[in-house]
Each structure stands twice: as C-alpha cells, then as structure tokens.
Amino acid sequence: MPFRFDNSYADLPAHMFTKTMPIPVASPSLFAQNTQLGAQLGLEPRDLSDADVFAGNAIPKGADPLAQLYAGHQFGSWNPQLGDGRAILLGEIKGTDGQRYDIQLKGAGRTPYSRGGDGRAWLGPVMREYLVSEAMHAMGVPTTRALAAATTGETVYREEPLPGAVLTRVAQSHIRVGTFQIYAARQDTHALRVLYEHVLSRHYPDIDDDPATLLNAVITRQANLIAKWMGLGFIHGVMNTDNVSIAGETIDYGPCAFMDSYHPQTVFSAIDQMGRYAYQNQPNIAAWNMAQFATSLIPLMPDQDAAITTFTAAVNRFPDIYNDAYRSVLASKLGLKEVSEDSDTLATELLTLMADEHADFTNTFAGLASGTANAQFVSQDVFADWQRRWARLQPDETILTQHNPTIIPRNHRIAEAIAAGQAGDFQVFDDLLDMLTKPYAPLDDKTEAYARAPSTDERVTRTFCGT
Ligand code: AMP
Ligand code: MG
Numbered sequence: 001m002p003f004r005f006d007n008s009y010a011d012l013p014a015h016m017f018t019k020t021m022p023i024p025v026a027s028p029s030l031f032a033q034n035t036q037l038g039a040q041l042g043l044e045p046r047d048l049s050d051a052d053v054f055a056g057n058a059i060p061k062g063a064d065p066l067a068q069l070y071a072g073h074q075f076g077s078w079n080p081q082l083g084d085g086r087a088i089l090l091g092e093i094k095g096t097d098g099q100r101y102d103i104q105l106k107g108a109g110r111t112p113y114s115r116g117g118d119g120r121a122w123l124g125p126v127m128r129e130y131l132v133s134e135a136m137h138a139m140g141v142p143t144t145r146a147l148a149a150a151t152t153g154e155t156v157y158r159e160e161p162l163p164g165a166v167l168t169r170v171a172q173s174h175i176r177v178g179t180f181q182i183y184a185a186r187q188d189t190h191a192l193r194v195l196y197e198h199v200l201s202r203h204y205p206d207i208d209d210d211p212a213t214l215l216n217a218v219i220t221r222q223a224n225l226i227a228k229w230m231g232l233g234f235i236h237g238v239m240n241t242d243n244v245s246i247a248g249e250t251i252d253y254g255p256c257a258f259m260d261s262y263h264p265q266t267v268f269s270a271i272d273q274m275g276r277y278a279y280q281n282q283p284n285i286a287a288w289n290m291a292q293f294a295t296s297l298i299p300l301m302p303d304q305d306a307a308i309t310t311f312t313a314a315v316n317r318f319p320d321i322y323n324d325a326y327r328s329v330l331a332s333k334l335g336l337k338e339v340s341e342d343s344d345t346l347a348t349e350l351l352t353l354m355a356d357e358h359a360d361f362t363n364t365f366a367g368l369a370s371g372t373a374n375a376q377f378v379s380q381d382v383f384a385d386w387q388r389r390w391a392r393l394q395p396d397e398t399i400l401t402q403h404n405p406t407i408i409p410r411n412h413r414i415a416e417a418i419a420a421g422q423a424g425d426f427q428v429f430d431d432l433l434d435m436l437t438k439p440y441a442p443l444d445d446k447t448e449a450y451a452r453a454p455s456t457d458e459r460v461t462r463t464f465c466g467t
Contacts, residue, residue, distance in 0.1 A: 005062030022056025023109025027153025067111035072178030072242025083113025125466030126165035135436035178242035184296035221248025227325035233361035255463035261358035335395030405439035411460035
C-alpha cells in the first residue's frame with residue numbers, strides 16, 4: 001500500500017481521542033479524485049482510485065483510525081464536550097514538502113462523540129466542501145483540502161431521504177481552539193501541556209517555547225486568514241471555537257457562502273438567526289475566539305495573574321494586526337503596491353457605493369481590471385468620479401488581476417452541481433471544479449457564464465450546516 005502513514009496524534013495520551021474504525025457502507029463509488037493534491041502527498045493517480053479506501057470500507061496499511069476529542073463555544077455558548085462525531089482521522093502522511101498532513105474521512109459513521117447524530121454526511125455538503133475548499137486553495141487562502149469524495153450507496157435522513165457520501169479531507173491538522181479548551185476546562189494540565197508541545201513542534205517549529213509566543217503566532221495567522229476571507233466576500237457561517245484551526249487554515253465548510261451582491265451585514269446560514277457570524281462581524285468574532293484560546297493557555301503559565309495581563313494585551317493587538325492585513329488586501333484589490341491613506345479612502349468609498357447599490361462584490365473588483373466595473377452601478381457619475389481619483393494612483397494591471405478572482409464558487413452554481421449530483425450526473429460538478437481551480441483566468445466566451453451573478457430567481461439566500 002502506497003500511503004506512507006506516520007501517525008503522531010495517536011501517540012498522545014489515550015484519553016485525548018478514541019480509536020474508532022469507519023463503518024463500512026453498502027456500495028461505495030468515487031466521484032472525485034484530486035490527483036494534484038495526491039501528488040503532493042506522494043500518491044499516484046491509481047492510489048486514488050480505490051473507492052473502498054475513501055469510503056472507509058478498507059483501511060490502508062499504516063492507518064490508525066481515531067476520533068479526536070474537543071469542546072467549544074457554539075454561538076457563544078460553552079459546550080463542554082464535542083469531538084469528531086462524523087469524522088475519523090485515518091492517520092498522518094508526510095507530504096513531498098516535508099509537512100505532515102491529516103487524512104480524515106468525513107461522514108465515516110458513528111463515533112463515541114456522535115451524540116444524537118448518525119455520523120454520516122449527505123452528498124450536498126460533501127460536494128460543497130470539495131468545491132469551496134479547493135476554490136479557496138486556488139485563491140491562495142490557507143485551507144483544508146479535498147483529496148477524494150465518494151457516494152456510499154446508502155440513504156441518510158435529513159428531514160428527507162438523501163444520498164450519503166464521504167469526503168476525504170486533508171489538513172495540516174484538525175487541532176482546534178476547542179481542542180485546547182477541553183483540557184483547560186477539565187483542569188487536565190498534563191494533556192494541555194502535551195497538546196501544546198505537539199502543536200509547537202508540528203505547526204510552529206520556529207518559535208520560542210512559550211505559550212505567549214504561541215498565542216501571538218496563532219493570532220497573527222488568524223488575523224491574516226480573516227483578512228483574506230474579507231477580501232473575497234467569504235462568509236464562514238459557523239465561527240465556533242471548535243471550527244477554528246490552530247494551524248490557521250479555514251476549516252469546516254458548513255453553511256459558508258460567498259456574497260454575490262455586497263452588503264456588510266450579509267448572513268446566509270439558516271441557523272445564524274442573530275447574525276453573529278455576519279460578514280462584517282468576522283474580524284471581531286475571530287478576536288473573541290482568540291480570547292478563548294488565550295484563556296485555555298493560562299493553566300500552562302507559572303504566574304497566572306501575570307499571564308492574564310500578557311495574554312489580554314496579546315488579544316487586544318488582534319484588531320491592529322487584522323487592520324494592517326485588511327488594508328493591504330484592499331490596496332492590492334485596487335491594484336496598488338502600497339497601502340496609504342488614499343488607498344484606504346478609495347476602498348472605503350468604493351465599498352460604500354457597492355453597499356448602497358448592492359453591486360456584485362466579485363464582479364465589481366474583477367471589473368476594475370477589465371474596465372467593466374461601471375456596469376455594477378446606477379450612479380454612473382458617482383462611480384466615474386471615484387474612478388478618476390483611483391486612476392490617478394496608477395493602479396497596476398497585474399496586481400489587479402492577481403488579487404481579484406473572476407470566478408468564485410457562487411451559491412447558485414454549487415446548488416446546480418448538487419442537484420445534478422443527486423440525479424447521478426457529476427459533469428456539472430467536474431466543470432465547475434475545473435473553473436474554480438483557475439479563479440484568476442481572464443474570462444472568455446466559454447467561462448463567462450460562471451462569472452455571472454445569479455438572476456433573481458437563481459439567487460440562493462439561505463445555506464445549511466448539512467449535518
Ligand atoms: P459542526 O457545526 O459541523 O462543526 O459540528 C459540530 C459538532 O457536531 C461536531 O462535533 C460534529 O462532529 C458533530 N456532528 C455534526 N453532524 C453530525 C452527524 N451527522 N453525526 C454525528 N455528529 C455530528
Ligand atoms: Mg466543526
């Protein structure tokens with residue numbers, strides 16, 4: 001078997017996870033294999049062709065399947081115990097880049113942490129995560145990846161019978177803020193220290209051995225990550241602390257969505273009724289999540305009162321780090337090399353006009369390079385005035401095209417791919433995925449349709465966790 005497993009999480013104290021086998025499914029069939037990602041993991045295309053492996057029916061040699069334990073704040077409320085309820089970590093592989101990667105089956109059956117759930121996933125969320133995570137990667141956003149996806153030949157019930165599926169997810173790790181929180185809450189300082197040391201050597205090998213330094217490093221990665229989301233109109237939808245990766249990758253694509261028309265208060269998730277995770281709230285929520293991470297590190301500090309002071313200062317720096325990153329994202333989106341007061345002002349003015357007119361987020365910015373942005377506005381003279389002042393800063397065409405995707409995973413396109421997949425047709429998915437892996441390509445007659453904003457009756461305004 002070609003999978004070169006090199007498992008490290010399985011060597012941590014046994015109460016931090018439960019060894020759990022995937023539960024076999026009736027009739028696995030692969031519909032997606034990521035040969036490019038496979039190559040990065042030292043896998044040949046033929047290694048990605050065994051549906052039994054990617055549905056959990058066959059366990060590759062060297063795998064040591066387990067479900068990880070964690071806790072988390074969900075919509076601000078503390079949940080003392082969560083864990084992999086529908087995901088099983090097969091093991092870890094060292095990639096050709098020397099980096100260690102988790103190989104996880106999502107939808108692989110019940111685990112000790114499934115609570116009332118069935119441990120399964122249906123095809124819709126599996127296709128959605130595949131498409132969106134691969135699009136995020138193509139747009140340069142740190143993210144978990146999709147290695148393969150299979151249908152199970154079984155039915156899962158989510159108010160209605162739906163086709164089951166399993167996603168093979170690849171991540172730098174699946175360690176979350178909630179993984180730290182559970183041991184802090186249980187006053188299990190030994191497990192907390194072991195986890196801290198594991199994270200340090202695995203994700204932050206170059207920093208000092210000091211929880212305060214780790215906190216700062218995680219804050220920096222989170223702030224930069226959220227700035228990238230904001231620059232793409234991405235709304236995660238469930239920024240619970242159990243969905244925040246310590247490695248700084250985007251993780252857990254549930255009800256996430258990209259905005260079509262721009263409005264800062266946009267919310268898609270059907271369960272987010274208060275708008276806690278609305279587009280514009282994401283930086284503040286990320287800072288709040290970092291405060292929870294800081295709290296979970298305090299038991300590791302010899303002087304806890306001093307630690308509270310240091311950690312509070314660290315978390316309070318989040319807005320500055322985020323703002324620096326966001327300003328630079330916006331300057332690049334305007335084709336400008338340098339951040340300046342002018343770039344800030346122009347960005348703010350454009351976003352205000354876009355919000356007033358519900359302009360398409362992606363097509364407005366992409367239109368700056370192609371000269372079609374004016375099509376987004378009714379107030380032609382207001383936009384023309386903005387454009388004149390912007391042109392004076394001499395925007396660079398290459399910077400513009402490299403920072404403004406033409407094709408993003410639009411909700412209505414994802415919905416269309418899922419509907420076709422449910423009917424057994426994966427061509428729509430394949431075609432969309434192909435487009436999403438080249439997000440910065442100039443449009444032509446063939447690809448233009450993928451850049452089009454949804455018409456009124458195509459518009460998808462609600463998304464679901466899919467659990
Ligand atoms: P999420 O909101 O998707 O991050 O999930 C929150 C928690 O619920 C995680 O611990 C999941 O493992 C668990 N969960 C979600 N869906 C299921 C399911 N179908 N069966 C069992 N557990 C689930
Ligand atoms: Mg989750």
